[in-house]
Amino acid sequence: MYKTALRNAKIVNEGQITEGDVLIIDDRIERVGRFDEEVDKEIDLRGDYLIPGVIDDQVHFREPGMTHKACIASESKAALAGGVTSFMEMPNTKPPALSQEKLEEKYQIAARSSFTNYSFFMGVSNDNYEEVMRTDAETVCGLKIFMGSSTGNMLVDDEHQLSRIFRDTPMLIATHCEDEETVRQNTRFFQDIYGDQIPFELHPDIRSRQACYLSSSFAISLAKKHQTRLHILHITTAEEVRLFDHATPLKDKKITSEVCVHHLTYDSEDYKEKGGLIKCNPAIKRPHDRQALWEGLLNDQLDIIATDHAPHTAAEKDNPYLKCPSGLPLVQHTLVQMMEHRKAGKISLPGLVHKMSHAPAVCFNIQDRGFIREGYKADLVQISEKQPWTVDTSNILYKCGWSPMEGKRFHSKVIRTFINGNLSYDQGQFSEQLAGQRLLFNNRN
Numbered sequence: 001m002y003k004t005a006l007r008n009a010k011i012v013n014e015g016q017i018t019e020g021d022v023l024i025i026d027d028r029i030e031r032v033g034r035f036d037e038e039v040d041k042e043i044d045l046r047g048d049y050l051i052p053g054v055i056d057d058q059v060h061f062r063e064p065g066m067t068h069k070a071c072i073a074s075e076s077k078a079a080l081a082g083g084v085t086s087f088m089e090m091p092n093t094k095p096p097a098l099s100q101e102k103l104e105e106k107y108q109i110a111a112r113s114s115f116t117n118y119s120f121f122m123g124v125s126n127d128n129y130e131e132v133m134r135t136d137a138e139t140v141c142g143l144k145i146f147m148g149s150s151t152g153n154m155l156v157d158d159e160h161q162l163s164r165i166f167r168d169t170p171m172l173i174a175t176h177c178e179d180e181e182t183v184r185q186n187t188r189f190f191q192d193i194y195g196d197q198i199p200f201e202l203h204p205d206i207r208s209r210q211a212c213y214l215s216s217s218f219a220i221s222l223a224k225k226h227q228t229r230l231h232i233l234h235i236t237t238a239e240e241v242r243l244f245d246h247a248t249p250l251k252d253k254k255i256t257s258e259v260c261v262h263h264l265t266y267d268s269e270d271y272k273e274k275g276g277l278i279k280c281n282p283a284i285k286r287p288h289d290r291q292a293l294w295e296g297l298l299n300d301q302l303d304i305i306a307t308d309h310a311p312h313t314a315a316e317k318d319n320p321y322l323k324c325p326s327g328l329p330l331v332q333h334t335l336v337q338m339m340e341h342r343k344a345g346k347i348s349l350p351g352l353v354h355k356m357s358h359a360p361a362v363c364f365n366i367q368d369r370g371f372i373r374e375g376y377k378a379d380l381v382q383i384s385e386k387q388p389w390t391v392d393t394s395n396i397l398y399k400c401g402w403s404p405m406e407g408k409r410f411h412s413k414v415i416r417t418f419i420n421g422n423l424s425y426d427q428g429q430f431s432e433q434l435a436g437q438r439l440l441f442n443n444r445n
Contacts, residue, residue, distance in 0.1 A: 003024070003037070004423075005021060005039040005042045006023075006024070006050060006380070007021050008047055009022065009382070010047060010048065011050050011372055013032075013373075014350075022050065023039070024378040026421055027420035028378055029374055029378050048384045048385075050380055051083075052358070052370055053357065053379035053380060053381050053418075053419075055087075055360035055361060055370055056306050056331060057231075057233075057306050058090065058233055058234070058307065058309075059075065059087045059307060059309040060090050060092070060308070060311070061075040064094060066094055068313065070399045073114070073115070074397070074398065075398065075399065076113075076115040078329075080417050080419070080425045081332055081397055081430075084334065085117060086366070086439055088118075088121060092146070092154050093106070100134050103120060106120045112434075114434065115430070115434060116424075117437050121141055121143065122140055122143050132165060135171060138440060139441070142364065143165070146176045147177050147215045157180060163222065163226070170443075173229065173230050175216075176281075182208060183211050196321075196322055197321070198322060199321070200271045200275045201271040201272065203283045203321070204285045204286065207283040212235075212236055212239075213237060213240055217243060223255055224255075228254070230254065231363065232258070234306075235257050236283065236284070236293070241293065241302065244296065250362050251362050257301070258303065259293050260306055260307060261306075261337055262307075262308075262328060262404075263284055264294060264297070266278055267285065267289070270284065277328060279321075280327050281327075297347070303355070304356075304363055305334075305355040306334075306360075308327070309328075309334075310329070311327065330403075333410075335412075336412050336414065338356065339385075343412075357370050379420065380417070380418040381414060382416040383413065384413050385411060387413040388409060391409075393406070420435045
């Protein structure tokens with residue numbers, strides 16, 4: 001039995017900031033508050049904030065099949081340094097996770113290489129219904145349906161298959177919602193005008209608000225018809241925000257939503273400077289959409305903040321529009337970027353912690369994580385406002401080696417990250433012990 005005392009913390013948890021200590025025994029929180037007890041290790045946080053680890057419900061770590069871009073080891077290490085203690089990874093790898101066998105292979109990779117806690121979505125295609133129905137809701141975070149194009153055989157556009165999955169699964173369904181035919185029509189329209197040299201500024205017109213709204217509203221109609229547990233990822237438009245309920249408590253919601261850090265941070269004006277670096281699907285849209293996302297986040301129409309971390313190499317990104325892949329790396333910088341928004345007065349610190357730690361745990365029924373509570377797993381992050389720093393290539397940990405935030409000065413810094421009670425990241429140093437565990441879910445049928 002190993003005891004660690006975290007002293008002199010400003011504990012941010014469940015809507016409050018309190019000064020106190022936290023006692024960790026092995027992998028769990030034993031006590032929160034002042035205590036006088038002999039311990040094996042004592043760490044003075046010197047008045048820094050202590051928050052429950054960030055839970056990112058949408059990442060693409062590219063393994064297997066695309067490890068020239070990223071891998072579970074490299075990206076979970078970056079996540080650890082950024083205060084993200086748990087991730088849920090998407091199935092559009094090569095090969096995609098469309099069978100229980102391929103899904104389990106990803107869990108095995110994570111078990112031997114992940115720096116943080118992990119879960120993987122089971123993928124849905126037009127023809128893998130039987131495999132989908134075999135998914136264990138207590139050990140897998142959910143099903144992922146791409147209702148828009150994706151890597152490999154993962155676009156689900158068969159309405160019969162969609163209806164069957166929505167009707168029959170007891171699990172949470174997470175969806176990427178963009179109407180594929182609308183996107184194709186828009187692409188052809190602008191190709192006729194610009195050929196291969198479509199300006200990046202037109203990305204929000206190609207991956208348009210109409211494409212997003214058509215698909216999101218269709219997914220919601222299916223969920224309401226079949227009483228499905230639906231979670232729509234990366235909402236980007238003002239019209240979509242209005243689709244979601246703000247009055248029902250999160251724990252009672254059947255239909256929930258996510259907004260991503262980059263959609264809260266950038267808008268269409270930023271394509272002029274950053275171009276393909278911020279090309280992502282669904283697209284970063286207009287300034288009034290970003291404002292609507294903030295309003296929806298603060299009034300609980302949008303439930304969770306995530307990253308959709310999706311790295312590509314710098315060479316891949318340095319291409320004209322049609323050949324430039326969509327996605328950007330964010331998982332190392334998500335927490336500090338949201339702390340900048342907090343500094344700007346856009347969100348409170350307890351509100352930030354709610355949307356990044358508490359709400360994902362509640363939304364996905366994650367077992368014993370997401371809060372600083374006695375008996376819960378000790379996934380904890382010390383974050384300081386006393387050590388400003390600037391993003392540059394020397395401190396970017398993504399395997400791709402770049403960030404759209406390069407050159408940005410942050411006023412907050414992750415100092416330490418604990419994974420299941422293990423001090424896994426300490427002021428730039430990483431523990432040799434991989435402490436990540438497979439997430440479990442309170443989803444017994």
